[in-house]
Amino acid sequence: MADDRLFNVQRRERLMEELRRHGAVRVKDIAQLLGVSELTVRRDIAALATQNLLTKVHGGATLPTELDSAPPRRSRPAVSRFTIGMVVPSLDYYWPPIVGGARTAAAAQGVHIQLRGSSYDPAEDRRQISRLIEAQQVQGLLLAPTLDGPGADEMIDWIAKLPVPVILVERQTPRWRRTHPLLEWVRSDHALGLELAVRHLYDHGHRRLGLVLSKGSPTSAHLAEGWESACADLGLPNDLVLRDTVGLDQPGHREVIAQLLARCRKTRTTALIVHSDPDAMSIAQYCAEQGLVIPDDLALIAYDDEVAGLAEPAMTAIRPGKPQVGRVAVEMMVSRLLEGKRRPTQRVLIIPELIIRNSSVPRPGVDSGGLRFPAPVRELQEG
CATH class of the missing domain: 3.40.50.2300 (Response regulator)
Incomplete structure (x- = not known):
């Protein structure tokens, strides 16, 4: 019995390690990683959720946020009014950890994210971005547009003229463009x-x-x-x-x-x-x-x-560092919305890890x- 209890602790510590690394985990992935059944992983997630160590979501878990365990802090009333739009080219494979990191940071900051999935198609990127702008509900945008091909310059110029602050995610603009020298981005190096x-x-x-x-x-x-x-x-x-x-x-x-x-x-x-x-x-x-x-x-x-x-x-x-890219993007946007033009322009590179x-x-x-x-x-x- 003592050995079983020790194994449970070790398994749940590993689960939490993966959760802290990625910002979100899926039951299927953790089961394969640990060599246990999905039912075992669900039980572990349920046990950790009762300790407020994580938040259960459909098919997995995310890091806990202030909103799970406590009312919003009175020291951040202005931030809680912000809604940030986020448009990513895909909702599978590479992008879920970035979205998970962004949501974790948003919850910690007391802001809301409106997520839109696009495709690797500039026309669809514009359509999704325009929908968020026309709804007049977002104060800033995190965007991962397609910037390849002959229309890239036109897309960058269009984004630079949007009526709300923009931070590019896993994308970057050329080092200098006269029309928008200060467009911000955060991406993996x-x-x-x-x-x-x-x-x-x-x-x-x-x-x-x-x-x-x-x-x-x-x-x-x-x-x-x-x-x-x-x-x-x-x-x-x-x-x-x-x-x-x-x-x-x-x-x-x-x-x-x-x-x-x-x-x-x-x-x-x-x-x-x-x-x-x-x-x-x-x-x-x-x-x-x-x-x-x-x-x-x-x-x-x-x-x-x-x-x-x-x-x-x-x-x-x-x-x-995909979760970190999402988190830093949100933190940069909140800082921009709070400080406006007083904050210097930021362009951030996040170094990957060798595993x-x-x-x-x-x-x-x-x-x-x-x-x-x-x-x-x-x-x-x-x-």
Whole structure:
């Protein structure tokens, strides 16, 4: 009985650790992470909720807020009148932790968030933003618009002329534009995150690396920048870059991975950095089918750390501080609304974390001198 009680405590401490890290957790994810049933996780959440350590929501939990346990503080009557609009391009995968972080900060500040989901389409971005403005209920906007393509300059100019303060989230404007030199933003420093991955592999003896970038992702340009910088600083070749999506749901992904690994073999590349988790896991699965051992034959690092820890072996990953991005965006907006033009313009970069697991660290006594393909490897044969 004492052992069971100790295990319960350890499990709930881990749950709280994940909650503090991400701002919100899902029952399904925690069950997979801890290797227990979803019913067990729901019971843990219910027990922690009775102690006011978290707030139960449908399918998971969020951090507790002042609104859960106490009336609003009298010292913040002005803040409680603020409503902030938030428009994000997706309500799944990358964005829920950012939204969770924003909601946690908003609740702590006594403000309200009106969330709108858009898509990676500038026309839809404008429609959702315009709806919030026309309702005349928001005093500020947190926006993650699509800023790729020929219409990017026009979109930035339009946003800069909106009648309420705007803070871009996981987006940024060019360093200088005459029409809006002071537009604010907060985003992850993806370039530095990529450098962390390169330097980690370099420290473990890898001298020939490759990079896989998700096609069409706004993050890819920052990752490419970090790749170029890190390789230049360390004197590494930077030519093995694949700009394609190789997730399991992508048609033809096996052929693309086969060609990639053939290039790795030819150039004696010993490690890959892959954006994002599903693509990295797809490569790892293909390697396993071909008899290749990770990290002995090929080290892998994923970029995003949404599900990398569930891979086999558990995958080293770069984890952007998504909840922190959401929290800082709200805090910046509240400060702007309270102080107005007295507050200096802010543009904030949040550094990602390197989460070291089993896919990038050589096992004792194993020399990773290049991709050693067992024979025969049918799909990887050249010529």
